[in-house]
Amino acid sequence: MSLSIKEASERLGIPPHTIRFYERKGLLPFLQRDPYGNRIFEERDMEWINLMIWFRATGMTVAELEEFVELAVQGDSTIPQRQDLLEKHKRKLQERQRELDRAFEAVNMKLAKYAEIQNGKRK
Amino acid sequence: MSLSIKEASERLGIPPHTIRFYERKGLLPFLQRDPYGNRIFEERDMEWINLMIWFRATGMTVAELEEFVELAVQGDSTIPQRQDLLEKHKRKLQERQRELDRAFEAVNMKLAKYAEIQNGKRK
DNA sequence: GTACACCTTAAACATAAGTTTAAGGCAACA
DNA sequence: TGTTGCCTTAAACTTATGTTTAAGGTGTAC
Structure with missing residues (x-):
């Protein structure tokens, strides 16, 4: 039960060209071809690509x-090394979270200032 | 007490070209020039640019x-409209926070899976 | 046998936010 | 006078992540 790139792209929710792009970038090293050179997508390929999409969604770069x-x-x-990579990525996510917290503070401060001005006017 | 672009860039912590870039993008509409066409930075300009840098740091686009x-x-x-803009930005930050939470979950799940494999091996 | 839908590759384009380069002007200093 | 050092603008380049376009191949349906 193998799929064409179009079927795969529909099931994955990403355009065919993005799949080709990922392959060119080395993210899909298992993809086989049929006798005409067309890519063949098996179930395990689909799971792998889904994992890539999933990781991308967490902010990992290609x-x-x-x-x-x-x-x-x-x-x-190599699982220990992969764990290291994920831990590193997790620390990056934590840093982003801290930045986000600071951003919230900044925006809230500015909003408070505006509220003050508006109150002053209403006096 | 006015500054040259170089002095301003040093005090602001951003390169001169970034200041020029911001001006070209319309972010610095108050900048004056000296008779030679050189930009002059007054205290109020410095505060304004700092505000822009600050907002950029919260993830606002140029x-x-x-x-x-x-x-x-x-x-x-126009303060009410500016409040609206900030509120909109705040909602975007909240969305990013939720995404970040999901990313954490995903990474933690994958790490747990690895830990499981490693434990199985040690048995 | 000829449209049609699908596949392939390579290369150009898009976007954001700068950064870098190129070409030239002005002023001070020796 | 010439060498620095700073300034100007415009335009090209960079990075990341795709997207779009161009040119061409193949199999199926009518």
Whole structure:
């Protein structure tokens, strides 16, 4: 039960060209071709691509994902390194969270200032 | 007590070209020039640019800032619109926060899966 | 046998927010 | 007079993540 790129793209929710782009970037090293050169998508490919999409959604860059993929193709022995990568990514997410908190504070301060001006006017 | 672009850039912590870039984008509508065409930075300009930098740091795009500036040059009467802009921005920050939370969950799940594999191996 | 839908690749384009380069002007200093 | 150092503008370049376009191949349906 293998899919064409179009069917795969529909099931994954991303355009065919994005799949090709990911392949060119080295994120999809398992993709096979049929005798005409067309890509064939098996179930395990679909799961892999979904994982890539999922990681992208967490803010991992394509370059970081490529590192990850390179480790993954070497088998389970590289799981510790992959854990490291994920931990590093997690720390980056934490930093983003702190930045976001500071941004909230800044916006709220400015809003408070505006509210003050508006109150002053109403006096 | 007015500053050159270099002095201003040093005090603001951003390169001169970024200041020029912001001016071209319409973020600095008050900048005056000396007889040679050189930009002059007064204290109130410095405060204004700092506000722009501050807003950028909260994730506002330059385009959004331009909207904001256009309102600001029209005076205090546009404060309600500026409040709206900030509220809209705040909602965007909230959305980013939710995304970040989901990203954390995803990364933690993957890490848990790895831990499981490693434990299985140790048995 | 000829449209049609689908596939391929390579390359150009898009967007954001700068950064870097190129070409030239003015002023002070030795 | 010439060398710095700073200033100006315009335009090209950078990075990331795709998207769009161009040019061409293949199989199926009529």
